[in-house]
Amino acid sequence: MTLKQRFRNTPSLRISFRYCTIAVILLILVSLTLPRILNYGPEFINSAFDVQMSYISYAQQFIIISIVVLFTLWAITKFLLRDIDKWYALNDAYKYQDANLIKKIRKKCFNLPYIIAFCEIIVPLILTIIFLFITGSHDVIMIIKICLLITCFLIILSICSNLFAKDLYSEILEKTYSKDLNIGFRVSLRKKIFLQLLPLFIAGVLITSLVGYSRAVNEKEDIYFSVYNRYLHSVFNEETTYTYDEIKNLLADIELFDNENHSKFVIFPDGTIYTLTGPEASNFVKEYTLQLSDKYNGQTFDSYGLDTQGATMSLNTIDGTMYVGILYDIASWSSLEYLLVNMLILLVLLGFVLYLFGKSLSKDLKIITDGLNKIYLNESGNTKDLPVISNDEMGDLVIAFNKIQRQQQEYLQTIRNNQEMLMEKERLASLGQLIGGIAHNLKTPIMSISGAAEGLEDLIREYNESIEDSQVTVEDHHAIAKDMQTWIEKIRSYTEYMSDVITAVKGQAVNMSDEQNYSFTVDELVKRIDILMKHELKSALVSLNLIMEVDPLTTLDGNINSLVQVINNMISNSIQAYKGTPNKSIDLIIKEIDNNIIISIRDYASGLPKEVQDKLFKEMVTTKGKNGTGLGLFMSYSTIRAHFNGNITFDTKENEGTTFNITLPKPEK
Secondary structure, three states: OOHHHHHHOOHHHHHHHHHHHHHHHHHHHHHHHHHHHOOOOOOOOOOHHHHHHHOOOHHHHHHHHHHHHHHHHHHHHHHHOHHHHHHHHOOHHHHOOOHHHHHHHHHHHHHHHHHHHHHHHHHHHHHHHHHHHHHOOOOHHHHHHHHHHHHHHHHHHHHHHHHHHHHHHHHHHHHOOOOOOOOOOOOOHHHHHHHHHHHHHHHHHHHHHHHHHHHHHHHHHHHHHHHHHHHHHHHOOOOOEEOHHHHHHHHHOOOOOOOOOOEEEEEOOOOOEEEEEOOOOOHHHHHHHHHHHHHHOOEEEOOOOOOEEEEEEEEEEOOEEEEEEEEEEOOOHHHHHHHHHHHHHHHHHHHHHHHHHHHHHHHHHHHHHHHHHHHHOOOOOOOOOOOOOOOOHHHHHHHHHHHHHHHHHHHHHHHHHHHHHHHHHHHHHHHHHHHHHHHHHHHHHHHHHHHHHHHHHHHHHHHHHOOOOOOOOHHHHHHHHHHHHHHHHHHHHHHHHHHHHHHHHHHHOOOOOOOOOEEEEHHHHHHHHHHHHHHHHHHHOEEEEEEEOOOOOOEEEEOHHHHHHHHHHHHHHHHHHOOOOOOEEEEEEEEEEOOEEEEEEEOOOOOOOHHHHHHOOOOOOOOOHHHOOOHHHHHHHHHHHHHOOOEEEEEEEOOOEEEEEEEEEOOOO
16 A cells, blocks of 8 residues: 555545645744744843753744654544544455444544634643743743644644634544434534634734734833833943942832832842832843843843833943843733733623524524424425525525425325325226236136026027937936026026125226225135236246135134235235246245234245345335336235234245245234
8 A cells, every 4th residue: 555545545644735735834833923922021031041041042932842742642633533544544345334433433424623713722722831931031921822823723733624624524423424313512603603703802802902912012011111211311421430339229219100010229339139119020130131231232121022022231340230121011910811802792792692593503503494394294284484584594595495395295286186196096007907817807707608508598498309209218308307497507607706806806997996804815815816816827837835724714804805916916026036948836824923913925036126126115216127117015905014013024045946934914803
């Protein structure tokens, strides 16, 4: 197997490849946009200072996190799709034999997109938080902002991954489709809207808020820095040599805008940092001030980002260079809280709007779904059109439904008309078959009666001539009378036979819709079958072997004429299965099993084709081509089920024959 074939036949590779490809693209975008949105200051990342504060550079951190995220994503996908990979590897002959495996595969295809989407958001977010706490270089506010931004991109990743992998899941679901196997999470349309649109709105709101927050910080920092920087340069002179007490006194004279959140600090020549007023200055402030503040006009920072900054100035002292500075908060917890509250309010409003939208859409679709179910269940007695209340695709769907409903009513009426016509044609065909049998069965007794009449005429003439003949003795008169009696007995026998035939035909010729039920014996049933099928069997040179394994006087309840027609139809089918081959036989077996009478009609022909077996009794199907309608067996099955509360099954083997089994429950005593 080539690499391309292996890739094609391994769903986990195909899906994880798409997931990872999308993840790589988004990770590149994150790496480029994250420093801008988070307002990283000058030389915060990928510099010697960055390595000193975080142990490894920003680029190295991002690469490590990306590799861990991609590997985790690949491993999760590979693990969750392992059963689907095994199923794909099976030979086509065995793929669809294990129903439990098919159910498991379909369940995974329904559920996995949601599970993987959840993992795509949670796992990378947890790894990022752990990594940020390990480095210890970011304050809590910055960690929250980073997590919010990463969450936005992860949401976009999960949505894109689901969309781009949907066709692969659909491919598997299509291959394993069965009307009885639609299992998995039941996700309503309303929930789908929430799961797909609300996260997207959340990502959009978060990114927009963070970008706005970033721009506000940029504008505010310029104001604070310019004011405090001017204060420092107006109080201190870079060319003057100061003592610590002088610096302390001069620094104390500078008035702060916010005494609680702004602070004054001094960095001694030995690197010791001392905060005069306000919040304590961090080691980050000290290192950035000592290494980079002179390069950027005295500007310093308290951590990654621009939330807390400072204005500094280097001074000459008798002990060496000392730095004085003012630290100020551009953003604080109150700013972040205000941002989060506004986002929460906006998301609640969006969620409410989505809820109403999803509810309205679900309601419209449910009306159409209920209507389609009624059409499926033939319960569409109310043919009133659904009102069109929107001028969009939903309105088009309602219009299409109304067209289908009206057309379905027309089809139903056409089917009813055609069904009546087909039933009439089938009844006429059966009557034609009966008439052929009548003609043959009555021909012999009629000819015999005609011969008997001629014999009687001869005897009457002979007797009439012998009345005045003296040579005719009494014994001769008795002999003539005896001959007459013989002919009369023959005529009586023939007329009784004809009466039986006419009685059977008279009952069989009634309409099949006759639902009058009577008790009849198995013997009566067999006699009618014998009378009506004798001609067709004799013409085809096929013998009917009766195997009676029940008492002939066993009674059954129902319409004997309908049952005779069903059995005769099956015997006719068996005769036609021999395709004109003479000297064949058909077995008619009647036995009792579990208080049921089983009537079996068995032939030894070629058997039923597979395509016919799958459709038998479910629709009108025939093996006779243009010479058959398939209505006979279809109606036979309906007759046995509806009028006898029984069933018809069949067993067939290629080149060995077919057996139809009619199961009839015995009447309760």
